[in-house]
Amino acid sequence: MLGAIGVDTTDELFEQIPQPLRLDRPLALPDGLSEAEVFERLAGLAGRNADAEQQVCFVGAGMYDHYVPAIVDAITSRSEFLTPYTPYQPEISQGGLQVMFEFQTAMSELTGLPVSNAGLYEGPSSVASAGYLAMGATKRRRFVVSRGLHPHSRETLATYSVGYGAEVVEVGLEGGMTDAGALAEAVDGETAAVFLQSPNFLGAVEDVEALGAAAKEHGALLVVACDPMTLGILKPPGECGADIALGEGQPLGNRLDFGGPSFGFFCATQEQIRRMPGRIAGETEDVDGRRGFVLALQTREQHIRREKATNNICTAQALNALAAMVHLAWLGRHGFRELGELLAQRTAYARERLAGVEGVELLHEAPVAREFAVRLHAPVAAVLDRCAERGIAAGYPLGREYPEYGDGLLVAITERRSREQIDELADTLGAAIAAERGDLLAYEANKSSQEGVA
Amino acid sequence: MLGAIGVDTTDELFEQIPQPLRLDRPLALPDGLSEAEVFERLAGLAGRNADAEQQVCFVGAGMYDHYVPAIVDAITSRSEFLTPYTPYQPEISQGGLQVMFEFQTAMSELTGLPVSNAGLYEGPSSVASAGYLAMGATKRRRFVVSRGLHPHSRETLATYSVGYGAEVVEVGLEGGMTDAGALAEAVDGETAAVFLQSPNFLGAVEDVEALGAAAKEHGALLVVACDPMTLGILKPPGECGADIALGEGQPLGNRLDFGGPSFGFFCATQEQIRRMPGRIAGETEDVDGRRGFVLALQTREQHIRREKATNNICTAQALNALAAMVHLAWLGRHGFRELGELLAQRTAYARERLAGVEGVELLHEAPVAREFAVRLHAPVAAVLDRCAERGIAAGYPLGREYPEYGDGLLVAITERRSREQIDELADTLGAAIAAERGDLLAYEANKSSQEGVA
Amino acid sequence: MSLTETPMQRERAQTIYEKSKPGRRAAVFPDAGVPEKPLQELIPSNLLRAEPPRLPEIAEPEIVRHYNRLSRRNFDLDSGFYPLGSCTMKHNPRLNERVAALPGHARLHPAQDPRRAQGALELMWLLQQSLGEICGLPHVSLQPSAGSHGELAGLLLTRAYHADRGEERTKVLAPDTSHGTNPASVTMAGYEVVKVATNERGGVEMDDLRAKIDEDPGAVACLMLTNPNTLGLFDENIAEIAALIHAAGGTLYYDGANLNAVMGHSRPGDMGFDIVHVNLHKSFSQPHGGGGPGAGPIAVSDRIEPFLPRPQVVRRESDNGGGPSYDLDHERPQSIGRLRGFQGNFGVFVRSYAYILSLGGDGLAEASETAVLNANYLKARLAAGRAGERLPVAFDRHCMHEFVLSGKPMKQELGLATLDLAKRLLDFGFHPPTVYFPLLVEEALMVEPTETETKESLDAFADAVEQILAEAESDPEIAKQAPYTTPVRRLDEVKATRRPVVRQALE
Amino acid sequence: MSLTETPMQRERAQTIYEKSKPGRRAAVFPDAGVPEKPLQELIPSNLLRAEPPRLPEIAEPEIVRHYNRLSRRNFDLDSGFYPLGSCTMKHNPRLNERVAALPGHARLHPAQDPRRAQGALELMWLLQQSLGEICGLPHVSLQPSAGSHGELAGLLLTRAYHADRGEERTKVLAPDTSHGTNPASVTMAGYEVVKVATNERGGVEMDDLRAKIDEDPGAVACLMLTNPNTLGLFDENIAEIAALIHAAGGTLYYDGANLNAVMGHSRPGDMGFDIVHVNLHKSFSQPHGGGGPGAGPIAVSDRIEPFLPRPQVVRRESDNGGGPSYDLDHERPQSIGRLRGFQGNFGVFVRSYAYILSLGGDGLAEASETAVLNANYLKARLAAGRAGERLPVAFDRHCMHEFVLSGKPMKQELGLATLDLAKRLLDFGFHPPTVYFPLLVEEALMVEPTETETKESLDAFADAVEQILAEAESDPEIAKQAPYTTPVRRLDEVKATRRPVVRQALE
Ligand SMILES: Cc1ncc(COP(=O)(O)O)c(C=O)c1O
Numbered sequence A, B: 001m002l003g004a005i006g007v008d009t010t011d012e013l014f015e016q017i018p019q020p021l022r023l024d025r026p027l028a029l030p031d032g033l034s035e036a037e038v039f040e041r042l043a044g045l046a047g048r049n050a051d052a053e054q055q056v057c058f059v060g061a062g063m064y065d066h067y068v069p070a071i072v073d074a075i076t077s078r079s080e081f082l083t084p085y086t087p088y089q090p091e092i093s094q095g096g097l098q099v100m101f102e103f104q105t106a107m108s109e110l111t112g113l114p115v116s117n118a119g120l121y122e123g124p125s126s127v128a129s130a131g132y133l134a135m136g137a138t139k140r141r142r143f144v145v146s147r148g149l150h151p152h153s154r155e156t157l158a159t160y161s162v163g164y165g166a167e168v169v170e171v172g173l174e175g176g177m178t179d180a181g182a183l184a185e186a187v188d189g190e191t192a193a194v195f196l197q198s199p200n201f202l203g204a205v206e207d208v209e210a211l212g213a214a215a216k217e218h219g220a221l222l223v224v225a226c227d228p229m230t231l232g233i234l235k236p237p238g239e240c241g242a243d244i245a246l247g248e249g250q251p252l253g254n255r256l257d258f259g260g261p262s263f264g265f266f267c268a269t270q271e272q273i274r275r276m277p278g279r280i281a282g283e284t285e286d287v288d289g290r291r292g293f294v295l296a297l298q299t300r301e302q303h304i305r306r307e308k309a310t311n312n313i314c315t316a317q318a319l320n321a322l323a324a325m326v327h328l329a330w331l332g333r334h335g336f337r338e339l340g341e342l343l344a345q346r347t348a349y350a351r352e353r354l355a356g357v358e359g360v361e362l363l364h365e366a367p368v369a370r371e372f373a374v375r376l377h378a379p380v381a382a383v384l385d386r387c388a389e390r391g392i393a394a395g396y397p398l399g400r401e402y403p404e405y406g407d408g409l410l411v412a413i414t415e416r417r418s419r420e421q422i423d424e425l426a427d428t429l430g431a432a433i434a435a436e437r438g439d440l441l442a443y444e445a446n447k448s449s450q451e452g453v454a
Numbered sequence C, D: 001m002s003l004t005e006t007p008m009q010r011e012r013a014q015t016i017y018e019k020s021k022p023g024r025r026a027a028v029f030p031d032a033g034v035p036e037k038p039l040q041e042l043i044p045s046n047l048l049r050a051e052p053p054r055l056p057e058i059a060e061p062e063i064v065r066h067y068n069r070l071s072r073r074n075f076d077l078d079s080g081f082y083p084l085g086s087c088t089m090k091h092n093p094r095l096n097e098r099v100a101a102l103p104g105h106a107r108l109h110p111a112q113d114p115r116r117a118q119g120a121l122e123l124m125w126l127l128q129q130s131l132g133e134i135c136g137l138p139h140v141s142l143q144p145s146a147g148s149h150g151e152l153a154g155l156l157l158t159r160a161y162h163a164d165r166g167e168e169r170t171k172v173l174a175p176d177t178s179h180g181t182n183p184a185s186v187t188m189a190g191y192e193v194v195k196v197a198t199n200e201r202g203g204v205e206m207d208d209l210r211a212k213i214d215e216d217p218g219a220v221a222c223l224m225l226t227n228p229n230t231l232g233l234f235d236e237n238i239a240e241i242a243a244l245i246h247a248a249g250g251t252l253y254y255d256g257a258n259l260n261a262v263m264g265h266s267r268p269g270d271m272g273f274d275i276v277h278v279n280l281h282k283s284f285s286q287p288h289g290g291g292g293p294g295a296g297p298i299a300v301s302d303r304i305e306p307f308l309p310r311p312q313v314v315r316r317e318s319d320n321g322g323g324p325s326y327d328l329d330h331e332r333p334q335s336i337g338r339l340r341g342f343q344g345n346f347g348v349f350v351r352s353y354a355y356i357l358s359l360g361g362d363g364l365a366e367a368s369e370t371a372v373l374n375a376n377y378l379k380a381r382l383a384a385g386r387a388g389e390r391l392p393v394a395f396d397r398h399c400m401h402e403f404v405l406s407g408k409p410m411k412q413e414l415g416l417a418t419l420d421l422a423k424r425l426l427d428f429g430f431h432p433p434t435v436y437f438p439l440l441v442e443e444a445l446m447v448e449p450t451e452t453e454t455k456e457s458l459d460a461f462a463d464a465v466e467q468i469l470a471e472a473e474s475d476p477e478i479a480k481q482a483p484y485t486t487p488v489r490r491l492d493e494v495k496a497t498r499r500p501v502v503r504q505a506l507e
């Protein structure tokens, strides 16, 4: 090969790099390992994590331990889906493009909005992208954000806002729900968008329609973040006046993966279609009239529009969106709703069960769908440690992100959490709190009298 | 659909089953479960097994804890290989047929014999099938079998022999190897086949060529069972005069799976090609002259020949043979040899290391390739229990199958067993024996002085 | 570039050996990490290999590409209708692959001390119980590796049973519709096959059966039967048949390949059978893997039980009040012995047990119901079209889970052999039914849709057959030259057997 | 059945919604197992959904078939050569998928207490260290989800850096060869893009750079550069460029998409860059997934470090003499804040770290060497043939890991656009190179073979280009109508944008 190139050594090819800039030593990294060694090394690291197989996981806060059906792995691991890149050549990418089209249809159905893209990075950055869209659409630079929006989403929106120059105003919570009065006051003629989440971070199902009125009134866009797993039973944002519905896609067919990769879904009204971020597959025909799919509206995108693009995203999360689509097809129209109902019923049971535990009280009474918040009459961190020792990840502590709820704990339910596990959580939590408060006996006595409730 | 058939209920279709023979109650089996529940149930059962991930596994005895490269799973799990059946329609089965052809080539290369089939059930039943072939080929009904042949193979051969009516004569071991004198005496003009194994069950590398002379002399077939993982360094049976070389294929790309499924490989001389058991792929052409592959020599098989078939096998282990082929391609010509050398070196080290342990002595001094036998000066079962408690599966106890070696332990090495693990085995074994003999102190003292050896 | 050649056809077959280039490799190994000695010092050089086997030299990317591309030259159940009669090509749930791959299953050594493999043994015991209940025969051995292995086991059990009673019987009866493995197993077990004729309803011809028995009742060791038989028909005389065989002192063997028709509806044990084999890779959804792996557990009656293979999975109630424990029983004095290494195809057991858990008792019965419904629907759809004339059903009655058509009229009237029809079906994207079996039926076409197929698939198949027959009426050559669009076209099978090339030549 | 239509073409696209049939399903759920209440009692009915979303109703077997068949309508790296310039389509070792799927990784909740996720945090820390060493910049944040996310992060860091020094700068310089995400990120970060020209050697036009800086040095916030740039050429003036930008007080941003050319040979940090993003899905072998997932970690210099995103993985040496521990540091007062939820695309980190462990330091350097060798070899092979005239390399010098050809002569002389060549390549079973980028080059064709391709693949590709050009000399129409053998032929992209149909209509 060197001969064909006309050099004697590969090194000559690197001479275009000025000598002083060439690394004159090997990289300070370990030598390569055999496949078996790498496997052992990483299995060793993995073994030092307490995953949801070792612990009974009641932690949610945006990502949930749902059961991912085996066909999802079987299909996403196929080379034909796993190893190609963005479908720039549609004639040899119909598989991926049709999946995008099917996915867009599914997300449009879930959210009740006509337009969906093929997915963004994940939840919070999708919220920030909605902000960018809203600025372009309204030519305004002010966001009103509910404190019920996921803290990560609020932080990310703030980070981006420093860049594209927007002001973020936060509206607090009342009884676990967005303070409607404060919201109405906060929204004004300069407001580009109002950001809500339902169920909100504390698990409360918000009255999006009512809250959104303020946005409508002032011509601001209504952006609603939602948990896809609740959309089988909750009124879709599109029917509540949302201009944009988005969220974290992980619950749909994606593993926890310590936080990623997953995907963000992003749906909007027809009006916003040319301002959408991300890839969008569209239906068309080939020269012989065969139905086919292509990347539509590419004129929005960075590779065509460059500095005028509606967003800078290029590589997104196509494989994760495929996982979601397969999971949704597996769930099917009725299974999807039944799952939503199952979650609501078990969540209601868990909430009631925990409320009955000595040292636990509900943080709010608002309606919930799959997650709820409680207050503990004992140091949360210490209680969680005690539960962890008994193999239970009892929930997400609210303290860091909600100092006002320093004693708060967020508890999430998935179809993997059985009644037995919920009862176990209640007992373990009760015991841990009691132990922290040093009156285990009182607890025991009380526990027996609780048996009725369960 | 019922309408098209012309019945009112599906039940009518079952009326061809006489009423008294129809089950008048539901099956006494539990109700169906959801996918997540089945997963939890089976994960629960799996969790109650001490597998080679939890224990450091030095157990072999025919199946070994080799590292199966990730591409094996990736390829064998492809629907196109996983879900079709036997390639009766070659035009749409070229993938499977070519894999068989490649596999046959590989096994032929390993064994040094020109003809290979596409695989049988597993090792021992392949030995029994060799017996059936030998009877057909020689019209004789007597087998001479080395006691070094895997006990499972000897038992299976005996079971089959009762059926097809053959007599089995066993020849004992001397210093871990087949007693050459006794063998020569045992073989006579009525002998259909002589069965050897190398490395034999005690790990000893036999001089197949020398032992086989007796068979040649009396016109009996020489059948040699072998461990494919040693064929990178050991002289192939075909070069030692074997008429048939066969064995357990598990070490090639197949998981332990508590004993199966794996596959048996079966190779022979050109002379036996029309007496071979099992599927054989052959090269041919299509009507346009394209190269292609088909099931060749089907006239040997049950679906054509029925009672005159060379064997009764139908469904075999095609997927397991594919796994082996992918593993062999991954190992490659030189990797395969290097692996054999790696095993031999670590085995030699382990043998020496254990020989240096107080209370352990070698069962035989014969050359070994990847497995060796020792004697323990303490009750084997109790010692193994102690090792297991320390997370080590120390080996295979010989007692049940070799009463004469009630104190014997068979220790196997794979590339997964590092020097550190071997040292750990030596220490743990030493401690266990010492503890059993109630003189832990003596052991400790002795251990330090051993450090030199390691 | 000819446009009549499909992209796949254009890609000529090239083996991995032909892609090999000296020096390339995928695997790398760490050095031994122990003090090394020259190999000759470890093993006498006369026992060492001179040259490494000529395995391919190729890097991982090209290995993956090679087998991925090869895989696409297969037709598979996960991409299309596969009505291969007698093979029960039902959907293989991926869940079963997932649970089989759990390290606790996949990396469990078969020689693990039973006390440290309780989960695996319990699973096997539970599967034994389930199969016993489904077959109506209480004692199960999971050892046989496939159906034919189970048949051999059954015949050896029969031999042991008779021997135990001081009898030496020589004949095994089997209908002329029986599967090839039946007679092959009979011979391997040292018996002589006696063929029994089939009556006009597709069942055993009773007079012939009586005659064959009466010839020498004391010689009758066993009758092997598939019920529903390979015609997809349930033999209504089974009770009488059983009585006759038992009266003669023989055993009754049930070839369970067609169990998918009767799960939860009728049980071989209740029909009078003594021994049953179950093809887990058929009724219990083990993927067929291109020709295995499978498993052929056997279920037997009390009188056969003492002779079951060794070792046997047993459950022991604890004396000290704890839970039960599971063990491998090697001490079975009357056992016929081992049929293979270790305990059987455990990985297959995991999948089939997961399948049974998923469906449950009612689900299994429902599966059989739907399988029978699908078969009869497809039979009716075909009968309503040209196939009614050209491809009549061999025995015209309701079928069970499958049915057999005869291509005789098609051949006589259109000059189209069953093989031609089968090959033409390939162009329509279907796997053809089983052809030329059972032998009894001229130009046989054996169709088994299974319960996991949709009405749309059945209709599409019926439409394709209709279209092919219509096409053949105007031009039979089209089918005779078929297939056209497969990766390769009709292959010369004769050549492959006359001058067999069974391995790649390497220099 | 027309024979000019391939089997795949004959199979018209049908979505899963069109295969839906009321009443069918795959998933089943156990009942809640808790005392149930009517849904309306749990959630006010005005907040409830009236009708379930119209998801498909379809059973598992047909779902599997649908997506398996769909998958075959994709061309993928695991089945053929994929020289998509700028995308580094190197082989994806399956080992990486295996380790990413370990439950300890795949089922680890992102909010797990760091004390119970030490393995994951250590892995992230080790990956940070490795990337820092490779880039020559000590501080790494793994948070960005892809390259463009990293770019945005880098620009926000630049803004924070300047703000911290009381400066408000407005302009970001970028060469006209830069990738589209660069300017797009600049705008999103609230900056103005200033284009810098390219010189005759394919590098930055120094005079133009000076001019653009001198206009208003105080306004220059940053220069974004890819080096080697998108022409596959290393900019020899990089040291001087860095000096100029730093003199003006700006930061230097390195778009790491082309890092695969220089791993272990040259480090952005040593070139003077302040901020680098690394596309783990390119140089570090994360499968591209049909368009992600990926990850775009950033490595920065000391002066940028204080502003890195929150949270940051940190290592804490134990005071009590025990081993070190790992934690997430949320207290970073000067941080720009979060760019996304939780800690980043961890599953991607596992794969890339496994890749780094597999190759080791030398292996990475060797990978770059081979990538550069392969690119130059293919460039030479092409230049030696018709491509030398018709498809000349845009800047004729040794390239690094990729090179850019210009189809201008081909278009003028043969009337063949680069797009036509690309489409014709599809018929030959190749994925075409990147087309029409960089914009600077007329009819650009950007070729990146990567190090995992064999000489045979490169030769076959060069031969195909030669054959297409020869064919076009006699009949250009063949290529203009191409492709012919793909599942669908040329698609009407204009229609898809004019009257966009972006979802299935359902009644
Ligand atoms: C009726 C019948 N009997 C027996 C067998 C043999 O079973 P196996 O292939 O599992 O050995 C088959 C399988 O093809 C069959 O269809």
Ligand SMILES: Cc1ncc(COP(=O)(O)O)c(C=O)c1O
Residues within 6 Å of the ligand: A313, A314, A315, D086, D087, D146, D147, D148, D149, D179, D181, D182, D226, D230, D255, D257, D258, D279, D294, D296
């Ligand atoms: C030169 C260059 N810069 C930036 C990017 C953007 O990276 P990503 O797609 O990961 O966002 C790409 C990827 O296509 C690229 O090629």
